[in-house]
Amino acid sequence: MKTLLKMTGVAKRFPGVQALDGVDFEVMEGEVHALLGENGAGKSTLLKILSGAQTADSGEIEFAGAPVRFASPHAAQGAGIATIYQEFTLAPDMSIAENVFIGREPGSRLFVSWGKLAAETRAISERIGLKRLPLTTVRELSVAEQQLVEIARALSMRSRLIVMDEPTSALSEAEVANLFEIVKRLRAEGISVIFVTHRLDEIFRICDRYTVLRDGRYVGAGAVAEANVDRIIRLMVGRDVDLLYGARPAPTPGPIALEARGLTRRRDPRDPRATELIDVSLTLRQGEIVGLAGLVGAGRTETVRAIFGADTLESGEILIDGKPVRIESPEAAMRLGIGLVPEDRKKQALFLQLAIRANLSIAAHDQISALKWFVDERKENALVESFKRKLNIRMTGPDQQVSKLSGGNQQKVVLARWLALKPKILIVDEPTRGIDVGAKIEVHNILVEMAKSGVAVLVVSSELPEVLALCDRIVTMRVGRVTGEIARADATQEILMSMMALDEAPAAGAA
Amino acid sequence: MTQSLSPARAEERGFDVFEILARFAPTIFLIALMLLFAIMEPRFLSSINLFNVMRQVSITGLIAIGMTFVILTGGIDLSVGSLLAFAGLVAAAIAKGGMQDRFTVGEGVSGYGWPLAALGAIAVGIAGGYIQGLAITRLKIPPFVVTLGGMSAFRGAALQFASGGPISGFDDSFTWWGQGRIGPVPTPVIIFLAAAVVAHIVLRHGRYGRKVYAVGGNPEAARLSGLNVDRIVLSVYVIVGFFAGLGAFVLAARLNSAEAVAGTGYELTVIASVVIGGTSLFGGSGTVFGTVVGSLLIGVLLNGLVLMNVSPYIQQIIIGVIIVLAVAFDTFAKSRRRRA
Numbered sequence: 001m002k003t004l005l006k007m008t009g010v011a012k013r014f015p016g017v018q019a020l021d022g023v024d025f026e027v028m029e030g031e032v033h034a035l036l037g038e039n040g041a042g043k044s045t046l047l048k049i050l051s052g053a054q055t056a057d058s059g060e061i062e063f064a065g066a067p068v069r070f071a072s073p074h075a076a077q078g079a080g081i082a083t084i085y086q087e088f089t090l091a092p093d094m095s096i097a098e099n100v101f102i103g104r105e106p107g108s109r110l111f112v113s114w115g116k117l118a119a120e121t122r123a124i125s126e127r128i129g130l131k132r133l134p135l136t137t138v139r140e141l142s143v144a145e146q147q148l149v150e151i152a153r154a155l156s157m158r159s160r161l162i163v164m165d166e167p168t169s170a171l172s173e174a175e176v177a178n179l180f181e182i183v184k185r186l187r188a189e190g191i192s193v194i195f196v197t198h199r200l201d202e203i204f205r206i207c208d209r210y211t212v213l214r215d216g217r218y219v220g221a222g223a224v225a226e227a228n229v230d231r232i233i234r235l236m237v238g239r240d241v242d243l244l245y246g247a248r249p250a251p252t253p254g255p256i257a258l259e260a261r262g263l264t265r266r267r268d269p270r271d272p273r274a275t276e277l278i279d280v281s282l283t284l285r286q287g288e289i290v291g292l293a294g295l296v297g298a299g300r301t302e303t304v305r306a307i308f309g310a311d312t313l314e315s316g317e318i319l320i321d322g323k324p325v326r327i328e329s330p331e332a333a334m335r336l337g338i339g340l341v342p343e344d345r346k347k348q349a350l351f352l353q354l355a356i357r358a359n360l361s362i363a364a365h366d367q368i369s370a371l372k373w374f375v376d377e378r379k380e381n382a383l384v385e386s387f388k389r390k391l392n393i394r395m396t397g398p399d400q401q402v403s404k405l406s407g408g409n410q411q412k413v414v415l416a417r418w419l420a421l422k423p424k425i426l427i428v429d430e431p432t433r434g435i436d437v438g439a440k441i442e443v444h445n446i447l448v449e450m451a452k453s454g455v456a457v458l459v460v461s462s463e464l465p466e467v468l469a470l471c472d473r474i475v476t477m478r479v480g481r482v483t484g485e486i487a488r489a490d491a492t493q494e495i496l497m498s499m500m501a502l503d504e505a506p507a508a509g510a511a
Numbered sequence: 512m513t514q515s516l517s518p519a520r521a522e523e524r525g526f527d528v529f530e531i532l533a534r535f536a537p538t539i540f541l542i543a544l545m546l547l548f549a550i551m552e553p554r555f556l557s558s559i560n561l562f563n564v565m566r567q568v569s570i571t572g573l574i575a576i577g578m579t580f581v582i583l584t585g586g587i588d589l590s591v592g593s594l595l596a597f598a599g600l601v602a603a604a605i606a607k608g609g610m611q612d613r614f615t616v617g618e619g620v621s622g623y624g625w626p627l628a629a630l631g632a633i634a635v636g637i638a639g640g641y642i643q644g645l646a647i648t649r650l651k652i653p654p655f656v657v658t659l660g661g662m663s664a665f666r667g668a669a670l671q672f673a674s675g676g677p678i679s680g681f682d683d684s685f686t687w688w689g690q691g692r693i694g695p696v697p698t699p700v701i702i703f704l705a706a707a708v709v710a711h712i713v714l715r716h717g718r719y720g721r722k723v724y725a726v727g728g729n730p731e732a733a734r735l736s737g738l739n740v741d742r743i744v745l746s747v748y749v750i751v752g753f754f755a756g757l758g759a760f761v762l763a764a765r766l767n768s769a770e771a772v773a774g775t776g777y778e779l780t781v782i783a784s785v786v787i788g789g790t791s792l793f794g795g796s797g798t799v800f801g802t803v804v805g806s807l808l809i810g811v812l813l814n815g816l817v818l819m820n821v822s823p824y825i826q827q828i829i830i831g832v833i834i835v836l837a838v839a840f841d842t843f844a845k846s847r848r849r850r851a
Contacts, residue, residue, distance in 0.1 A: 310735060334737035342735050349735065351728040353795045362725050363736045365718045374716050417736065 001028045003062075004192050005050075005081075005161060010059030012045050019045040021216045022059070027161065030190045032183060034203045034224070037213035038236055039296055039462040043196055046213065047163055050194075051083035052076035064160065082154030083163040088146050090138050097121035097134035100152045124152045128182050144175040151182065162186065163194045168202060169297045180206045198295040199479075200229055200501045212236055229498065237464060237493040251472065254286030256322065257456035258338075258425050263306055263316035275299045276480040277306065280316070284425065284456040289447060291471030292460045294500050299480040300460045301343050304427045308340040309333040320425070334363060339418030341411075343429040343460070349414045350402055357384045357398035360413050364420040387416035391446060408439025415446060426450055429460040444470055464493045476500050533844040537788050537804045537837075541811065548815035555818055562697055568784075568810035569699035570595075570758045570765075571777055572803065575784040576703075576710045577754030579802045580747040582785050583714075584727040585794025586647070586654040588748065590661030591755045592777035594639045596770070597669040599759035602632035603678035603769035606685050613678040625685040625764075632763075633756035639665060640752020644745035654748075662778065669771040679768035689765025699761050704803075706754070711799040723747065727794030783830065784809055787837040808833075 005027040012020040020042045027033045037043050048054040050061070052070030061068050063079055070076040073083070090099050097117045098105070106120060107113035121134035130148040138146060147167060154162045164183075168176045183193055183206055195207055203210060203224055211221040212235040220235045263280040277299050284290050292300045305311045307318060309327035318325055320336055327333045330340070342348035351359050357380050361368055368383055370376035384398040391412040395405060402413060411431065418426060428447065432440040447470060451457050461467050467474055468491060475485045476499040484499045532539075548555040574591050581588050607613055608622035622628070639661065646657045691698045714720035725733045726743045734740045763769040788805025790797025809830065816826045 308735075329739070330735050331737045331739055340735060342732075347729070347731065349732050351725050351732060351795065353728050354724060358721055358724065362721065362733075362738070365721070369718060373718055375718055375721060377716075 001031070003027070004029045004064060006060075006062040007046075007050070008060045008062075010046065010049060010056045010061070012049060012054065012056050017216075019216050020049075020056070023213065023216070023218045025211055025218070026221070027192050027194060028209070029160075029192060030187055031208040032187055032193045032195055032206055034207040034210040035194055035196045035213070036200075036203070036210055036232060036236060038464070040215075041213040041236075042216040043213055044165070045216075047083060047165060047194070047196065050076070051081060051163060077157055077159070080158065080160040081163065082157055082159035082161070084147070084150045084154065084165065084167065086166045086169060088150055090146055090149060092139040093137060095135045095137055096125070096130075096132060096141075096149050096152075099138055099149055100124065100156050102153070104156070120156070121152070124155050127155065128152060128185070129178070142175075143170045144172075144178065147171075147179070148182070151186075155186075159191065161192045161194065163196075165196045166198065166297070167195070168197060168199065176202070198297065198501060200232060203232070204229075214238060229502065230494070233494050233497045233501070237497050251287050251451065253288045253472070254454065256283050257286045257320065258284040258307070258458075259319040259322075260303075260307055261317040261319070263303060263313055263318075265302070265306065265312070265314050275302045277302055277313070277316075278480045280477070280480070280482055282475050282482065282485075284458055286424075286456050287451050287454050288473065289451045289457040289459060289471045291467040291474040292458060292477065293462075293464065293467050293474055293496055294477035296462070297479065298477040298500065300477055301429055302480075303477070304340060304429055304458065304460055305342075307333070308338060308427060310340070334421065337421075337424035339421060339423035339426045341414050341418060341426075341428040341431060343433070345407070345410055345414060345434075349417075350410060352401075352403040354402060355399045356393075356395055356402050356405070356413055357381060359402045360384050360387065360398075360416050360420070363417055367420065383420060384416075387412075387419065391416055391419075392442060406436075406439070408435035408442070411435055411439070411443060412446075415443070419446075419450070423455060425456045425458070427458045427460075430462065431459065432461075432463070432466060440466075464496055467496070468493065478502075533840070534789065536840065537801055537808060541804055541808045544808065544811055544815065548811065548818070552815065552818045555815060558695065560814070560818075562695065562700065564810045564814045565700045565703070565807070566697040566765075567814070568806045569697075569703040570762050571780045571784060571809075572703045572806035573706055573758045573761070574751065574754050574777065575781045575788075575802045575806050576706050576799055577747075577751035578781050578785050579710070579788075579790055579797060579799055580714075580723060580750045581654070582727075582782070582790050582792060583723050583794055583797055584744055584747050585730075585792075586744065586747065587658065587782065587792075588640075588643070588654065588661075588751050589658040589778045590639065590643065590665055591751060591781055592774035593662045593665035593669065594636055594752060594755040595759040595762065595774035595777060596772065597639070597665045597672065597759075598632040598635040598756040599763045599769035599773055600669055600673045600678060600771060601635045602628040602760050603681070603763050604672075605631040606681050606763075607678060610673075610678070613673075613676070622682075625681075625688065628685065628763075629688075629757075629760045632760040633753055636752040636754070636756020636759065637749055638752070639755070640748040640750070641745070643752075644748035647748065648741040648745050666771070669773075673769075673771050675771060677768050677770035681764065681767055686764050686767050689761050689763070689767075699765060702757070702761060706757070707799055707803050714799055719743075719746075724795055727796075729795070780809060783834045786834060786841075789837075789841065791841055792838065 003026055007023065007025040010020055010023045023046060025046065035043050049056045052073045052075050068079055100121050101117055105112040106116040118134040128148055128151055130145060130152060132141065132145060138149060167179060171179060186193060197203065207224050209221065209223050210227065210232065212219050212232065214236060219238065261281050263277050265277045267276050268274055275297055280303050292303065294300045302311065306313050309329045309332050318327055325336055327336065346352065361380050361383055365375065368376050368379040381398045387393065388395065393409050393412045395409060402410060431443050447457050459470055468488060471488055473485065473487055474491055474496065476483045476496060478500055554560060578588060604610060606622045606625060606628040643657050643661050646652055647654050688698055693701055714723065722738055722743050725738060726740050730740050762773060784805040785802050786792060787808055788801030790801055812829065813826055
């Protein structure tokens with residue numbers, strides 16, 4: 001078999017992170033190749049370089065025997081590499097045919113030949129089993145059909161390599177089976193496919209070979225036929241548990257602070273990409289830190305947002321201190337003593353144009369008011385000052401714009417916003433994403449202190465070492481369902497990864 | 512504590528000259544413009560002329576104060592001119608005790624008095640704002656569309672209410688609110704400045720003001736911080752409606768008449784005042800002080816151009832160019848800040 005793509009020593013650095021560090025990656029002609037790794041392992045960056053969306057700092061790329069360097073997605077497409085992203089790039093109000101040939105419509109310089117357009121689209125549609133008229137509007141198609149339109153576009157460009165980023169994440173089981181049939185047909189035609197997935201079982205159904213990345217480095221590759229799940233998981237998580245985290249004695253858990261029973265939200269036809277939640281139940285005790293682990297699309301964020309009243313639920317029950325409650329808005333959750341530090345600091349938590357004190361005190365106006373309706377700025381500054389000392393926030397003063405702080409200090413401001421309310425239950429979603437190691441440890445210590453003082457803490461994290469270091473108990477999720485629960489003492493990264501990535505939890509991990 | 516903070520603040524200011532310049536650009540421009548006109552046309556600086564300028568901008572200035580709240584949340588209200596016309600007619604009808612004496616000028620008219628007329632105008636304004644606010648928050652229709660509809664609907668309501676004609680001739684206690692003076696200062700100017708002071712305090716020191724900035728700056732973060740975003744968005748349309756109603760009353764008093772075509776095009780002047788004053792159309796940043804400066808700037812510009820015999824057509828061109836430049840400046844300052 002001939003090599004189609006060969007990437008050697010590819011490196012890419014972003015401010016503060018080495019996203020890729022000398023990665024080697026090789027794809028043969030007519031094979032389906034799985035690109036694997038944890039969240040943040042560097043898969044996306046590698047694909048962006050391959051598709052021309054970003055350029056590598058160093059390293060070589062050889063495609064179909066010639067060295068290449070793509071300056072734009074257009075250049076990569078011209079060379080025969082098409083990428084199908086998780087978020088489709090279709091124009092929803094245009095027809096299938098127009099989407100397939102967008103920018104390359106057959107016809108003369110000024111006019112599109114609609115007849116030719118339809119005929120060529122029909123020919124490609126037949127190849128991949130898309131049973132729709134070429135002039136159907138894309139908006140009317142299901143997610144699976146839209147994906148076929150993306151594939152049709154890739155074929156219309158005579159691509160020799162098609163990259164599929166998490167192609168099955170929004171598909172039902174029948175649709176996945178259909179997609180795999182099509183991928184097999186493409187392989188038979190000699191087209192290569194790079195397949196990125198978090199679902200390890202799928203690798204064994206469709207892929208010929210695999211490559212694993214970890215922390216931006218190449219860690220291994222091989223034939224799927226010679227591998228097994230255990231080996232791949234070990235490659236994915238193989239690093240030593242961070243020595244930065246000291247062991248913490250398991251606390252004696254207090255009474256149940258929060259109980260979620262059967263939280264369910266089925267797929268919404270208007271928003272088919274939203275992650276489903278199916279019968280999600282979990283408990284949280286006072287003084288305990290519980291981790292919610294899972295891969296992208298597992299439904300962790302959706303679960304905590306539902307508990308906090310930020311998203312609606314179809315069914316399910318939430319009990320606080322044993323009493324059923326209705327939480328229909330974050331405002332209601334706040335009154336019940338729940339706080340949420342959301343996943344995306346800048347988009348969901350901070351008011352970047354405003355000063356630190358306005359950001360910190362926005363939920364705590366009751367404590368700093370004067371004459372009921374006004375903000376007492378002396379009280380407000382005192383509040384900021386007290387948290388500045390408690391959380392060691394490095395800032396010039398309460399009037400400093402919050403956008404000027406580092407990520408770690410911004411996160412402390414968001415934490416302070418909730419700590420000021422003295423919550424009984426604190427939920428933190430990716431509390432240390434994008435912040436440096438020093439600040440990370442500080443944030444961990446804050447959470448541990450909170451738990452010591454009796455607060456029930458729920459941590460969503462994609463970093464297994466963090467989960468293992470911080471949490472007393474870990475609940476794992478996969479594709480909207482809880483797949484298991486395990487005490488920290490019994491957990492290892494390998495066990496967690498298999499609970500997160502496989503249908504059934506292994507016997508050792510099930511609780 | 513305070514001492515340890517002040518050097519840091521000074522340091523920040525020292526570094527960001529550009530930001531300071533951006534913040535006070537409208538004020539600097541206003542002063543420069545006044546100096547220019549004073550040199551070219553000495554009549555400009557007479558106190559009569561200056562009070563005249565302020566009286567001219569007081570109605571749109573009042574509404575611009577309300578519009579500042581709306582634009583701070585990232586919204587817009589195009590219906591203010593129409594709402595003002597409708598509210599003004601309602602006030603006039605109340606003052607005249609109905610429609611039968613609508614053209615009777617002078618004494619001998621038995622109406623319900625100016626207090627009820629003022630309340631009526633304000634009630635109409637608040638109701639109009641409330642309805643539009645409901646449509647924006649409950650039906651999730653963009654403010655631009657809702658208030659574009661309101662612009663047409665309220666104008667229609669005004670025309671229908673008054674059968675197209677004016678209602679004029681009020682008693683002196685009514686017209687005092689538009690034509691009177693306290694000392695040398697025209698009453699509308701006092702109302703305008705008093706409203707500006709109250710609005711400034713609410714936005715700068717009130718808990719409500721903090722919420723308005725938060726909702727405009729990042730609605731999702733505001734919601735996740737436990738704010739009732741819909742209620743705050745609804746409230747700003749009620750506020751601008753209140754000011755449209757108050758403005759309607761003052762305008763009717765100044766002109767001693769209310770008519771269905773009053774306030775045509777006010778939405779542009781009002782939005783221009785707010786935007787020229789440095790409030791971002793994207794929401795989240797801006798001040799009432801800026802809006803007052805923006806209002807005065809437009810007034811001074813028009814007044815100066817009139818004194819210099821510049822044609823009204825050219826005046827419109829100049830105002831248009833200044834609006835675009837003000838927004839371009841805002842966008843530029845923002846992108847600079849993001850890079851910093």
